[in-house]
Amino acid sequence: MQNVVKDNDLTICRHKNCHSLCVTDSIDSVLNYRNGSIYAFKGNFFWPILDTSVSPTEQTAKKISDYWNPNNNSKSLFLGPIDAALKDDNGFTYLFKLNTVYTFKEFEFIGSQKVDAFKSIDSILMTNFSKDYHMVYIFKDNNYWQIFPIYKMYNWTEMGDIYQKMNVKRIHRSFPVNIDATFEDNDNNVILISGENYMKIESNKFTTAIQESDFEMKFIYKDILNCKKSFYNQTIYRNYDQFIVSLITEKFGFPKQLRNEPLAVQCVDNQSAKQTNNWSKTLYYERLIIHLSTN
Template sequence: MLLLPLLGALSLSVYATQSDPSSEEETLRYLQQFGYLQKPLESDSEDFSPEEVQEALRVFQLASQLPGTGVLDDITLEKMRQPRCGLEDPFNQKTLRYLLLGRWRKKNLTYRIYNSTPDMTSAAVRTAIQSAFKYWSDVTPLAFRETINGRADIRISFHQRGISCSRPFDGPGKVLAHADIPEEGAVHFDEDELWTEGSYLGVNLRIIAAHELGHALGLGHSRYSTSLMAPVYTGYKPNFRLHDDDVKGIQALYGKNIQTEEEEKIVTTHVPTSSPEPTPNSPIPNPCNDSLDAIILGPYGKTFAFKGDYMWTVTDFGISPLTRIQALWKGLPGNLDAAVHSQRTKRTYFFKGEKVWRYRDFKLEYGYPKLLTRVLQNIDAALYWEGNQKIFLFKGEGYWQWDEYGWSNLSPNPKKISSLFTGIPPHLDAALTWKNGKVYFFKGDKYWRVNKQLRVERGYPLSKAERWMQCRHFD
């Protein structure tokens, strides 16, 4: 391999030039193993040129949402060491969306679980696998049936390192599982991992199984880091759903599940989805460019974002069409200062100027709006904090805590935000506690997430437009 000449030719960072050769060898192995470095069939050379390695490294970085420098650094190595799927990534082919690797010629498929893992009961393993199949059957006409005898279409098993697997696993971490493309049907899990369900510990079997079944059904890896078919495992998510890229990819192979779509229309009739009509006095906001007036995890567990006279819902698939606020919350004005939904009382509070509106679901409660008498008017943001079941109100550099069921000291002089939340800027646009229990703060196009110690987590702030509104486009 062209290893040492490569380092000089690429003008790598101080870290890279001083790193031990094992890190450089590890990088080259990774780029080859996962398809970033591939020799043309007509080439007799076993070496890669410095330019080839730099380009492969750059493509990996871009696919991993890292700066595409082509330079080996700490962050790039850390990304390469994250647990992931054993199949290759197609990003060196400049794939912009889902990649299709094949398809089954039938829509009724059988599967068989040949062995289990001692980390979970057999019943828990079966339930996790069934749930993994359901992600795909919910959005396609595919049907899956378990069999306990004979050869099935999709064959599921657990393997220890170097035992009875044509592509041996590498021990804990690193490669978690791999699968064959249609119509071969093998799906293998690394038994050296700690397989779990309903826990942030170990590796979630349901999510990894759904990913590998995506391969077994014909999907390649996705460049969207929040997609199920992204190559890197990002951890347990209690409310996990397929990404729009996953859905479009599998439906390109097998079509849509018409029955599920009709049921979804019925479930979502609570939230109007008709496009708003523009008016001269109320410009339609652009969720990708405009800041937020407010954002809540509101009724029916939906995430509602507000700007001007309009609102929209934020989902794992992106955002819904914009609609007028008053189409959902009758009597509520636009250009809100803040909003918060209490998980404790199931009431939603909206703030504007010196007034507060309170709704139960989408119905304004008797006696509202009321005047704000104990806090300053024109607050910036509000959130419900699960930690103490109180509502936090923010204005400028300060905040108040309010207990809906008890007396609260809401003096004209709020406490400093910096005295409680480390790293959060003043003069916020919006805030909320989301489904994962994490607290998020928004200002402009940036958002911050805090940990249990109420400090901003490493890597933040990030782009609201890219991560929440999913406005990022690959060129």
């Protein structure tokens, strides 16, 4: 069931249906399928990631509705975006869309549940502390729910009654808010994605032993998405470095004449960037300088 998506627009993709994650500025959700494969969702499509043999471009995009479809009818599409995704140890896959959780066994639709505790969620994470013990975290804005291990299909409708909502700053004062996607990779690291940034934290340190140094931000394109430098040579950016410069300067609305001038971006007056959170403009400038000097 391969579906090749064609899209000649390779500018920075901010709309719902990006056909290449290598030019997107965000990801909707990530699913560790627990068979060695990890998938990223954006709009109506998904791609394999953390796979050195493939990049998430228009040629590798697949339609969500061709694999997970609660209507069990190819003529009735199951459209994204998917807010969060999880596969548990019992083989159940849960796709969160607004306040509804759709449950699948492999690709067979089992049922859906309305969850009154939230209108939508930002991301969901399952960590494996050992072979027989895991923990699930649900993130929404600056809050999270911690769900203790359950060895059957989850009853998400009980969330508002059983599980206490807590502020993410209880995990760590530098913990980012508005996380787009979270997942545990195949090397037992927790990956937090916000926009085009990611952070990697060892699973055994999450959430009790996180340190300030664990919140180092990096771009998702090479490490997580496996986007090749040769891909950017065929775009309007001409190379990967120019794409990163355009992404950052466009994000903060700098004049067009500065977007292709890395040195000018470095010299922008940081008085306009006095923010207190970890995702501030000042850090973007610093990361841009580091990126251009080390790549």
